[in-house]
Amino acid sequence: MRVGFVGLGNMGFPMARRLIEQNHDVVAFDTREEALERVVALGARPASSPKDVADRAETVLASLPTPAASLEVATGAAGVIAGARIERYVDLSTIGSRTAGQIHDRLAQRDIVAIDSPVSGGVGGAEKGALAIMVSGPRAGFEAARPALEAIGRPFYVGAKPGLAQTMKLANNVLAANVLAATAEVVVMGVKAGLDPAVMIEVLNAGSGATSASRDKFPRAILPGTFDYGFATGLMVKDVRLYLEEAEALGVPTDVATTIRRLWERVADDQGPDSDFTTVIKPLERAAGVTVGPSPAQPGHLLHRGG
Numbered sequence: 067m068r069v070g071f072v073g074l075g076n077m078g079f080p081m082a083r084r085l086i087e088q089n090h091d092v093v094a095f096d097t098r099e100e101a102l103e104r105v106v107a108l109g110a111r112p113a114s115s116p117k118d119v120a121d122r123a124e125t126v127l128a129s130l131p132t133p134a135a136s137l138e139v140a141t142g143a144a145g146v147i148a149g150a151r152i153e154r155y156v157d158l159s160t161i162g163s164r165t166a167g168q169i170h171d172r173l174a175q176r177d178i179v180a181i182d183s184p185v186s187g188g189v190g191g192a193e194k195g196a197l198a199i200m201v202s203g204p205r206a207g208f209e210a211a212r213p214a215l216e217a218i219g220r221p222f223y224v225g226a227k228p229g230l231a232q233t234m235k236l237a238n239n240v241l242a243a244n245v246l247a248a249t250a251e252v253v254v255m256g257v258k259a260g261l262d263p264a265v266m267i268e269v270l271n272a273g274s275g276a277t278s279a280s281r282d283k284f285p286r287a288i289l290p291g292t293f294d295y296g297f298a299t300g301l302m303v304k305d306v307r308l309y310l311e312e313a314e315a316l317g318v319p320t321d322v323a324t325t326i327r328r329l330w331e332r333v334a335d336d337q338g339p340d341s342d343f344t345t346v347i348k349p350l351e352r353a354a355g356v357t358v359g360p361s362p363a364q365p366g367h368l369l370h371r372g373g
């Protein structure tokens with residue numbers, strides 16, 4: 067099918083590539099010229115704005131970094147809302163249910179269906195077409211977009227209410243934020259006590275302490291010291307804040323999420339918002355006086371323990 071795609075970053079690029087590989091006809095746009103060129107080289111047609119994409123495709127997907135960027139792309143002056151051909155806008159970004167509701171209401175005035183479709187599974191999942199895709203919105207709109215969604219992962223329809231899929235995604239991400247921070251904290255503690263971090267991760271993965279962090283993030287980006295998992299610390303802070311905004315509005319307990327927000331805000335201050343979120347371990351290493359991954363002084367030396 068003809069698919070528009072706006073936002074070709076860490077997640078958007080591999081998703082657009084999957085669509086092209088599955089023989090969808092992709093019309094793409096990104097504000098960064100080099101991001102657009104990369105997908106055009108794979109066979110996508112370039113567009114000059116989100117409106118231009120929406121002038122040329124019935125179904126437009128977007129993967130954008132902030133709620134403000136999603137609002138702009140959906141409803142701004144050169145947004146998809148002004149497109150002539152668009153029938154449905156599928157937002158794959160994590161933007162929270164409040165912004166999803168705003169986008170839904172504004173697009174509804176132009177008879178454009180908003181489908182809320184945040185994803186989970188990281189860059190690795192996007193590259194393999196193995197994302198978990200949480201979907202809310204009218205079922206008919208979802209069914210129309212389904213061939214595109216199935217090219218990038220497995221859709222889970224969670225309900226018709228606008229923003230419901232965002233709530234599901236934020237619940238998922240706050241848990242992921244917790245287990246990454248908690249796994250980093252216990253591994254630093256173990257290394258300080260004399261345990262080998264690689265052995266710790268192996269044991270955790272065979273035992274009841276296994277998490278998405280011990281299974282995936284530690285072996286891929288922390289133990290080798292590459293810190294290149296592909297998710298920015300600033301995005302993690304955004305997601306935890308969006309979760310808390312929703313939880314507080316609902317009046318439910320937030321003790322754990324409140325603590326985890328403070329922790330991730332400190333990581334963003336310390337490492338910068340553009341740092342990879344696996345650098346969460348660095349302030350902990352510094353405070354403990356140990357190094358879990360390879361020491362910069364001894365590249366290739368995997369299990370260095372500092373003073």
Ligand code: NAD
Nearest residue numbers: 073074075076077096097130131135159160188189296297
């Ligand atoms: P990213 O910053 O790597 O990519 C965003 C892209 O959007 C960039 O290429 C940027 O140039 C482009 N962009 C920004 N404003 C734009 C605009 N107005 N018009 C057109 N293009 C614009 O971010 P990402 O890591 O790919 O994440 C995208 C979304 O997916 C975020 O909401 C994030 O929370 C979510 N997400 C990310 C991951 C991950 O592992 N990276 C996993 C699940 C969900």
